[in-house]
Amino acid sequence: MPGTRIAALGHYQPSRVLTNADLAWIRQRTGIATRRIADEDESVTDMAAAAAAKALAASGLAPAEIGLVTVATCTAIDRCPSIAAQVAARLGIPAAVCFDLNNGCAGFTTALACADHSLKAGAARHALVIGAEKMSDVTDWSDRSTCVLLGDGAGAALISATETDHEGIGPVVWGSDPTRGDAVRLQHAWQPKFAQEGQTVFRWATTELPAIAENACHRAGIATTDLAAVVTHQANLRIIEALTRRLDLRDDVVIARDVVDSGNTSAASVPIALSKLVERGEAPSGAPMLLFTFGGGLSWAGQVVTCP
Known part of the structure; x- marks a missing residue:
């Protein structure tokens, strides 16, 4: 394979x-x-x-x-x-x-x-x-x-x-908690409007998701201290900072904060932040980076990737 x-x-x-x-x-x-x-x-x-x-x-x-x-x-x-x-x-x-x-x-x-x-x-x-x-x-x-x-x-x-089994994209850790699916909503067919239970999402993201993010690193065969960069869903800065504080990261790790300039762009937030981070040369080529998203569903998915 x-x-x-x-x-x-x-x-x-x-x-x-x-x-x-x-x-x-x-x-x-x-x-x-x-x-x-x-x-x-x-x-x-x-x-x-x-x-x-x-x-x-x-x-x-x-x-x-x-x-x-x-x-x-x-x-x-x-x-x-x-x-x-x-x-x-x-x-x-x-x-x-x-x-x-x-x-x-x-x-x-x-x-x-x-x-x-x-x-x-x-x-x-x-x-x-x-x-x-x-x-x-x-x-x-x-x-x-x-x-x-x-x-x-x-x-x-x-x-x-690639021609080898090199894991430039590591194993995914993904799942959902559908019992709390209504905490983030985009419903009604003709004029859907975004709505969420902000405090529910904040508590979930900052208390339950760090362990899942750590598991993505474990499945990739690395420790969180090996990461050169972390790119999470750009929900808001308070969630990003609270979540990453719960991870055992090096002091020099790059944490994407594109939400400051771009806001929450849902499924576009991680690829926008990742593209900008790489474009600016903030992580060296070949370095491990954690991509981790979460939101409506309540769903999550994350994997360690090698910086291009």
Whole structure:
């Protein structure tokens, strides 16, 4: 069985910046200073394709070499064709299997694991894994507890099978607690609005998830002290800092805090933060990094990956 690795990354964010001044809100409570908001005519597909195009270009591969395209999203309006199929059409990818995946904020690492498993089984040699969200479409602007959190954008990873069993993408640790699934909601068919029980999510994320994150490192055969970087779901800064404090990390570990500038972009948050971290050279190539997402469901998924 071959191994897999992240070969290239890319991200896209809308040009419009919404600051706290525009919302008359305070940064102290959420740690968020700005977020990006898409134009009315800018779609989930537009953002997903832009991020994927950057990852594809950075990989040096031809579109015809991509055998799988998957988009993690919970805000797509189109049901069929899938966002993934539309991205493939725009990028000139001729014959890949294409599908969308909805696991809320845990979507990207869930999709990454599915693509990883497919490549290891020999179903494809190269795959595009994209997280893309237009959260502004589902924001309840009258709810001051949630409207300050959300932003739009997309991130993409191109992953490739390797000739050896080298674990560039480690084993996934994933699951859910459906008994608390209503703690994060995006319901009602025609005009869904994002809603959550903030304190429930905060307690769950900061008390129960650290042990699961540690298990992802254990399954990859490393200690948390071996990590060079940690990229969690960018829910809000208070959750990120409280969760990572519970892990036994080195003082020099890089902790992604892209939420400060981008807000909570749901399934897009980890690939955007990861792409920026690698673009800035904040983690050395070949170093182990923990990707860990959590959210609606209540679901979680995480794995250790090697920095490209």
